Every structure is written in C-alpha cells, then in structure tokens.
Amino acid sequence: MTSFPELGAPSPIPWTNATTAWRALLALAVxxxxxxxxxxxxxxxxxxxxxxxxxxxxxxxxxxxxxRALPAPxxxxxxxxxxxxxxxxxxxxxxxxxxxxxxxxxGGVPVELRxxxxxxxxxxxxxxxxxxxxxxxxxxxxxxxxxxxxxRFESLLSDGRQILAFDPSGSGRVAEAIGDLDRAxxxxxxxxxxxxxxxxxxxxxxAYSAPVGMARSLYAAERSASPATKTAVIAWADYTxxxxxxxxxxxxxxxxxxxxRLRALVRAxxxxxxxxxxxxxxxxxxxxxxxxxxxxxxxDVAVAGSPGMRAEHASDLxxxxxxxxxxxxxxxxxxxxxxxxxxxxxxADPVSSGFGARVLSAAGADGxxxxxxxxxxxxxxxxxxxxxxxxxxxxxxxxxGCRDDLDRAPDAPLV
Numbered sequence: 001m002t003s004f005p006e007l008g009a010p011s012p013i014p015w016t017n018a019t020t021a022w023r024a025l026l027a028l029a030v031x032x033x034x035x036x037x038x039x040x041x042x043x044x045x046x047x048x049x050x051x052x053x054x055x056x057x058x059x060x061x062x063x064x065x066x067x068r069a070l071p072a073p074x075x076x077x078x079x080x081x082x083x084x085x086x087x088x089x090x091x092x093x094x095x096x097x098x099x100x101x102x103x104x105x106x107g108g109v110p111v112e113l114r115x116x117x118x119x120x121x122x123x124x125x126x127x128x129x130x131x132x133x134x135x136x137x138x139x140x141x142x143x144x145x146x147x148x149x150x151x152r153f154e155s156l157l158s159d160g161r162q163i164l165a166f167d168p169s170g171s172g173r174v175a176e177a178i179g180d181l182d183r184a185x186x187x188x189x190x191x192x193x194x195x196x197x198x199x200x201x202x203x204x205x206x207a208y209s210a211p212v213g214m215a216r217s218l219y220a221a222e223r224s225a226s227p228a229t230k231t232a233v234i235a236w237a238d239y240t241x242x243x244x245x246x247x248x249x250x251x252x253x254x255x256x257x258x259x260x261r262l263r264a265l266v267r268a269x270x271x272x273x274x275x276x277x278x279x280x281x282x283x284x285x286x287x288x289x290x291x292x293x294x295x296x297x298x299x300d301v302a303v304a305g306s307p308g309m310r311a312e313h314a315s316d317l318x319x320x321x322x323x324x325x326x327x328x329x330x331x332x333x334x335x336x337x338x339x340x341x342x343x344x345x346x347x348a349d350p351v352s353s354g355f356g357a358r359v360l361s362a363a364g365a366d367g368x369x370x371x372x373x374x375x376x377x378x379x380x381x382x383x384x385x386x387x388x389x390x391x392x393x394x395x396x397x398x399x400x401g402c403r404d405d406l407d408r409a410p411d412a413p414l415v
Contacts, residue, residue, distance in 0.1 A: 001242050051169045052125070056101035063099065065091050071104055077268040080108025096120070105165050105238075107268025118163040125168040126153040152198055165238040165265075173199025173239065175265070176212060177231030178219045186275045188233045188386040190372075191213045191262065193281025193305075194249050196241040209369035211235040217372045218278065221383035227352055229387045232273075236265065242282060248283055249302050250344050252289060259290035266295055267276065276300040277321075279334065280371060285311055287347050291317040300324060300385050302372040303376065304362065305333045308346025314356035324385060325350035325357040326378055326396065328365035351396070358402035361394040 063070050071083050084092055096103045096117040103109055104117035132146035156163055165175040192211045200210055207213035215235035222231045239258030242248035266275055275298045279287035287301050288309025302324035314323045338349035348355045364376030371378040377394055384392040395402035
C-alpha cells in the first residue's frame, strides 16, 4: 500500500534497496520533466486581490436569521439540512440572497436553493469581470483573461443550467448537475484531472475532454442505455487540480484535499440514490485517496487513463465499491512510471493484472482525452455501470473476467 500522508494514514514504503528506490525516483522525475517541457504544462494566471468566498464565509460566521446564529459552514450535511428545514421559505431565500457563495456551496442545503444562490453568485462574478475588462491597471493579458472569465460566467448562467457549486476565487471551482438530483435513482459523478478550472470546465473544441462535455455525454448514454432509470450526472470540478503535469501532478497533496471535498459531496447528495464515480487521469488519484471513507451508497469507482490510485492493490483502497479500470492503447499516461517513492508517483497501474481491478475495454477512446466520446465502447461501459447494469459491460481483451460475481451486491474488488 502506498502512502496517504496528507490524511494521516500509515506510509510504509515497499522499497528495501536504496539504489532501486533512487533509480525509480529519478525515472519519475525525468518522465514528469519531459512531459512538462513537451506541451503538457499549462499556466494559470488569475490572481484577484480579494477572495470573495472567504469574505462571504466571514460575514456568514457573524450573521443570524430571526435572532438565531447560523450554523458553521463546516457542519455535517444533516445539521445543515435540519437548520434550513426549520426556516420559512422567505428566510431561506433571504440567506441565499445575503450569502450566495456560502449557501450555494453548503452540503445539506436543498439543491434548488443552491442553484439559485449560485446563479446570484455568478451574476456578481460576471459584473466583477466586466469591470476588470476595462481596468487600465491590468495588462492586456489580464483584461483578456477577465473577458474570458466573464463569458464563461455568462455561459454558466444560461437557462436550465443547475450549478451545484461555484467559487470564483483564484482559478475558480465549479460543479454542475445534469438531471434531477432529488429524484434520481442513480447518480454518476465525473471527476476530472489536471488543468481543471472555471475556464476549462467546458470547451467548444474537443468538448468531450472537458467536465461538462464528459458529464453531458455520459448522461445521454445512460438515458439511452436505460430510459426507465432516473439518472443524474454531476460534472465535478470543485477541487483544486494540478496546473499541468508537473510536481503537483506527481504527488498526492492536491488529491488528498480533493478527496475530502469529494467525500463531502457524496455525503451531501439528497435522497438514497446509489452513486458511481467516473475518475479521469489525476481525478483517479483523487478517487483512490477518497475511496476508503466513501459512504456505502457508492457502488462503483471507475478510472480511465489513470496514473495510479495511491495504492498497490485494489484491496488497499478498503472500499466495498467495485473498482473498474480502462486505458486506451494510445493513451500517453502509460509512459508515466506506475510506482510511488517517498510521496512521488501514485502507485501501481490500475489496469495491470496484479492490481485487481475489473479491466474494461476502452475501444474507440483514441488517446487520453477520448473516453467520454459518444459512440465509444469506453462510454458505453461507463453508462452500463452508471445505470446499474454492470453485467452489460465489455471487458478488455477476450475474457469476461471483469463481469465475474456481478450477480451479487457490490463487494470488495476482485483479487
């Protein structure tokens, strides 16, 4: 088992030969440097002078409603749900209007109220960016970025969009729900990888390589696979992902922080729907770290193009969810060493026979960014898992081993 030092787990290192360890460490460093210097590194540049969500949280902590103190934003979803359930509709609306960046991101708040709060927060963020486009104190590049952010916020404000989380601070975080979360029987969560922020949340070109395109494609595939199943899909970019394939992408720090947020999301989902996680690239690291403390309603964790899950074996994830993995033969991620030394690297290859995941066909994916492309076997496999018919999936190779034991409830991964 590899280490999760950010979450306080034990960290035994399975290397007894110092020379071997240093050679592996050097190999990792060389590969990541090569990737970083051959076009895989992106630069994030938005640096605001204020943190609007922090300001909103501070105001919330000193606020009240009807003479009652407001609950801590870190409260469990059940506490938040009971508090909001005790308020009148007018009081709930008043809190959303006063503190949209708190209410819109607070697990336990009714999702429709979160959508309205985030709409207000997006309106305010759009006005801020519009002012910045005319700010003579900014460089031309700064004004250009402000324009891009303004247009992104306008897109997120489009009719019918259900923004479940939004934070404009820094590079921005956002999550969007597609479908009816309150009535869904099955909820799928798409967890993306590096260079995910508010500007890359959706794309016109190569749409299915961005979180929104991935989620919309999966939702359509699930509806096609099982029209009678009430489904919802969340495009979840509500964590700080690494900027490019550099040192942040080679370590687990951001994954550990993201894992805490992912667990909180799942705990706060309404109803009793079963949940599947679909984790791409560095998102699979987030899912691997999160796995051991996910609620039991998570039945499946599927990874694609994974650099590792911070584990040497699927059983090390300590989850009752089924673990699935796929990789296209042309995916560049296969060139990243699958090991972990002193916190660098993410452990064993999830598609390797020794890892113990159920290995799926990724036919048609065509590289690292194509797993959610309509018409691919990879997407059809995800949809089968998402709607709760995993026996319909196609396994990698000629075998059917990934479908073994699917006549029973989810249990420990195959070993």
